[in-house]
Amino acid sequence: MKIILTHEVTGLGTPGDIVEVKDGYGRNYLLPQGFAIRWSKGAEKQVTVIRRAREAREIRDLGQANEVKEQLAGLKVTLSARSGNGGRLFGSITSAEIVDAVKAAGGPSLDRRRLELPGHIKSTGSYTVQIKLHPEVTASFPVNVVGAK
Known part of the structure; x- marks a missing residue:
């Protein structure tokens, strides 16, 4: 299952990352908890907005x-x-x-x-x-x- 992370998940990635996870992990944990959204072409456009927000609050170096x-x-x-x-x-x-x-x-x-x-x-x-x-x-x-x- 291909998903886009909306929150930081330890061991998986940061907001805006597009990752591949097992179906059950995505369907039963990440999606219901709001840590991720399903990947689609429309949702991929939201990735830039998520990354821009992350960069604004992230420590630079x-x-x-x-x-x-x-x-x-x-x-x-x-x-x-x-x-x-x-x-x-x-x-x-x-x-x-x-x-x-x-x-x-x-x-x-x-x-x-x-x-x-x-x-x-x-x-x-x-x-x-x-x-x-x-x-x-x-x-x-x-x-x-x-x-x-």
């Missing part, structure tokens, strides 16, 4: 990715969330909240889809979050979650 990695390494990100007894949060911390907290702490603007959370963050404490800045550069930074009543 390896040097820029290393600069952003250094900025993140020296950053202290703190998130405040409502919590109950024992530090258990009401809800969980999302990647969008982490991106906003990085921006508020004076860090660079990041793409929330490239964040890799260490599971669900549902309690107060310190966590290490990773982000894939470039195919060759992965940065990690600490996130401290504090409770608010």
Whole structure:
């Protein structure tokens, strides 16, 4: 099955890539989750729009990715969330909240889809979050979650 990726899929490609996958993988996972659309001549024209949007938010080169990695390494990100007894949060911390907290702490603007959370963050404490800045550069930074009543 030939598909066009609309989101980044680890091990498969980035948005705008035209890839060949097994029928079941495409039909049962990629298409229903919205990670891809079926390939057609009309859909192939949309690839240029998808690639243009990706290039606008993508880190340009390896040097820029290393600069952003250094900025993140020296950053202290703190998130405040409502919590109950024992530090258990009401809800969980999302990647969008982490991106906003990085921006508020004076860090660079990041793409929330490239964040890799260490599971669900549902309690107060310190966590290490990773982000894939470039195919060759992965940065990690600490996130401290504090409770608010």
